[in-house]
Amino acid sequence: MYSINFYLWFTRMRATLHQLKIFQHVASLMSYSAAADKLNLTQPAVSIQVKQLESNLGIPLFEKIGKQVFLTSAGKEFNTFCMDIFTRIDNMDMKLSAMKGKLEGDFHLSAVTSAEYFTPHLLGAFHKRYPNLNLHLDVVNRSQIIQRLKDNEDDLVIMGLVPENLPLTRHPIIDNPIIIVANPAHPLARKKNIPLLELLKYDFIFRENGSGTRKALEDFLLSQQLKLTPSMILGSSETIKQAVMADLGISALSRHSVTLELATNSLVELDIWGFPLIRRWYLVHHKTKCLSPAAQTFIDFILYEKEAVASLCNRLLET
Numbered sequence: 001m002y003s004i005n006f007y008l009w010f011t012r013m014r015a016t017l018h019q020l021k022i023f024q025h026v027a028s029l030m031s032y033s034a035a036a037d038k039l040n041l042t043q044p045a046v047s048i049q050v051k052q053l054e055s056n057l058g059i060p061l062f063e064k065i066g067k068q069v070f071l072t073s074a075g076k077e078f079n080t081f082c083m084d085i086f087t088r089i090d091n092m093d094m095k096l097s098a099m100k101g102k103l104e105g106d107f108h109l110s111a112v113t114s115a116e117y118f119t120p121h122l123l124g125a126f127h128k129r130y131p132n133l134n135l136h137l138d139v140v141n142r143s144q145i146i147q148r149l150k151d152n153e154d155d156l157v158i159m160g161l162v163p164e165n166l167p168l169t170r171h172p173i174i175d176n177p178i179i180i181v182a183n184p185a186h187p188l189a190r191k192k193n194i195p196l197l198e199l200l201k202y203d204f205i206f207r208e209n210g211s212g213t214r215k216a217l218e219d220f221l222l223s224q225q226l227k228l229t230p231s232m233i234l235g236s237s238e239t240i241k242q243a244v245m246a247d248l249g250i251s252a253l254s255r256h257s258v259t260l261e262l263a264t265n266s267l268v269e270l271d272i273w274g275f276p277l278i279r280r281w282y283l284v285h286h287k288t289k290c291l292s293p294a295a296q297t298f299i300d301f302i303l304y305e306k307e308a309v310a311s312l313c314n315r316l317l318e319t
Contacts, residue, residue: 017089020082022049023061027079030069083152087290103130107294110138110148111158113237114176114213114254115281119158122173126301133294143210149286155295157284160212169289170282173302177255177276178216181267183247189268196224196273203231203249205240213237216279217252224274241267252277 025035026046036043054061061075071079111119116139123135140148145159149166162170180199182189188198206228207214221228231249234240237257244251245266255276261267283302285291291299 024082104132106134108136108154110154115158117256141210142212167287173281176279179276180270180272182250205232205249205251206230208235
């Protein structure tokens with residue numbers, strides 16, 4: 001209900017884009033003074049503009065409880081409206097630049113931590129084609145990626161295990177082999193055809209809850225009616241690599257994340273039954289998302305130049 005009224009109100013020119021931008025900054029920072037600092041305005045100027053918006057709408061957008069500022073229900077809806085307006089403006093700017101023969105503007109991509117080893121290289125190849133784009137990359141874990149999808153924070157995301165309970169479109173990129181790694185001096189390092197049950201005898205390092213690699217491992221073990229109790233839980237692939245190299249245990253990691261360590265014999269891949277687990281990475285967005293020209297061009301780059309993308313990733317695995 002609010003959305004329809006907001007659009008009618010806006011089309012009657014009862015607000016300026018400047019006022020919407022001020023509101024959006026206050027809504028993002030939940031502080032009039034912080035928004036004023038960000039916009040290089042005085043706090044009274046910011047307050048006046050917000051009050052003018054509320055007066056025109058005839059409904060409060062913020063409420064103050066103690067010293068804390070909160071969005072009202074209408075304010076939350078209006079914030080969504082503002083994000084939609086500015087996204088459309090950005091997309092129009094990008095489309096106009098594309099019509100002039102240049103693709104310009106901002107492109108926001110987020111990726112799960114296990115994909116951080118190849119994603120910058122994909123962006124690098126993409127940037128060579130479209131050097132006028134401003135590229136933004138955030139690397140987070142799977143649970144944070146899911147939240148970012150729900151909040152519509154990015155143009156696209158790269159992840160492995162795509163949640164089935166959200167209306168998402170997925171485009172396959174490359175395989176993600178998950179392997180078991182160990183210190184070269186580990187008792188299992190030189191063995192072949194190791195039964196899965198052997199894993200229960202040794203210290204095993206897990207990623208944190210919310211990690212896609214951990215979920216893939218646990219799902220596989222559950223399918224084999226096995227449960228591993230972690231000896232240690234660490235928050236990143238890099239930290240786990242260091243712990244395994246220090247012989248604190250064995251762990252499951254994406255092969256993409258340990259190419260250098262395997263090549264230099266700092267780590268070894270164990271020959272465990274059922275491994276590697278072959279998963280895939282996907283380029284993901286909401287089914288109803290209005291894709292920016294940059295996002296659509298990146299999807300086309302991935303889908304229609306699969307050989308170049310596969311070659312790039314294979315080179316990284318061989319590094």
